Amino acid sequence: MSLEVFQQFVEAINSRNVRGIASLMTADHVFVDALGNRVDGAAKMESGWRGYLAMCPDYWIRVDHALTSGDLVLAAGAAGGTIDGARWNIPAAWKVVIRGGQVAEWRVFADNKPVYEILARRPSK
Numbered sequence: 210m211s212l213e214v215f216q217q218f219v220e221a222i223n224s225r226n227v228r229g230i231a232s233l234m235t236a237d238h239v240f241v242d243a244l245g246n247r248v249d250g251a252a253k254m255e256s257g258w259r260g261y262l263a264m265c266p267d268y269w270i271r272v273d274h275a276l277t278s279g280d281l282v283l284a285a286g287a288a289g290g291t292i293d294g295a296r297w298n299i300p301a302a303w304k305v306v307i308r309g310g311q312v313a314e315w316r317v318f319a320d321n322k323p324v325y326e327i328l329a330r331r332p333s334k
Contacts, residue, residue, distance in 0.1 A: 211307040212275060215282040218305070218312050223269050225262050231255040233312050241316040265290040270301065280307045288319060293331065297323040 214233065221229035234251040241247050248254050262268055268290035275284040282305040289298035299319050306314035 210310065211280050211282050211305075212277050214307045214310055214312065215275065215277075215284070215305050216272075218315070219270060219272055222258075225266070225268070227255060227258050227262065230258050235308055235311045235313045238312060239314045239316075241314070243317050243319045243321055265292050267291050270303075280313075281305070282307065292324065292327045295327045295330075297327060299323055 218230065218233045221233060231251060231254075234254060236251050237249070238251040238254055239247060239249055240254050240257065248257055268288070270288045271286040272284045273286040275282055277283075283302070284305065285300075285302045287298060288301040289296070291297070299321065301317060301319040303318070304314070304316040305312060
């Protein structure tokens with residue numbers, strides 16, 4: 210069951226279906242990015258996904274390997290997309306905790322340097 214929920218979440222991300230993503234998050238969902246920044250709560254993360262997909266409208270993740278143990282899914286693959294016309298593609302991994310048929314934690318491990326370099330080229334406001 211955990212792997213199925215994980216796969217549904219990945220499909221919602223890849224189809225950029227924010228409502229689908231939100232429907233698969235627990236109310237107390239926790240998102241942790243590669244720098245350790247944390248967002249608590251499904252409502253905040255729904256807004257976060259909307260903002261991220263507005264910035265990177267073709268964002269995708271690819272899962273090459275996934276291991277499960279009870280409610281834990283560990284996955285490895287890649288992520289990428291386009292920001293401001295610049296394409297990026299990086300290796301990535303995820304630690305995902307499933308609870309009650311929903312994603313309780315989504316933790317990302319990736320070297321986001323290419324993304325930061327793209328964002329650094331944006332004009333200052």
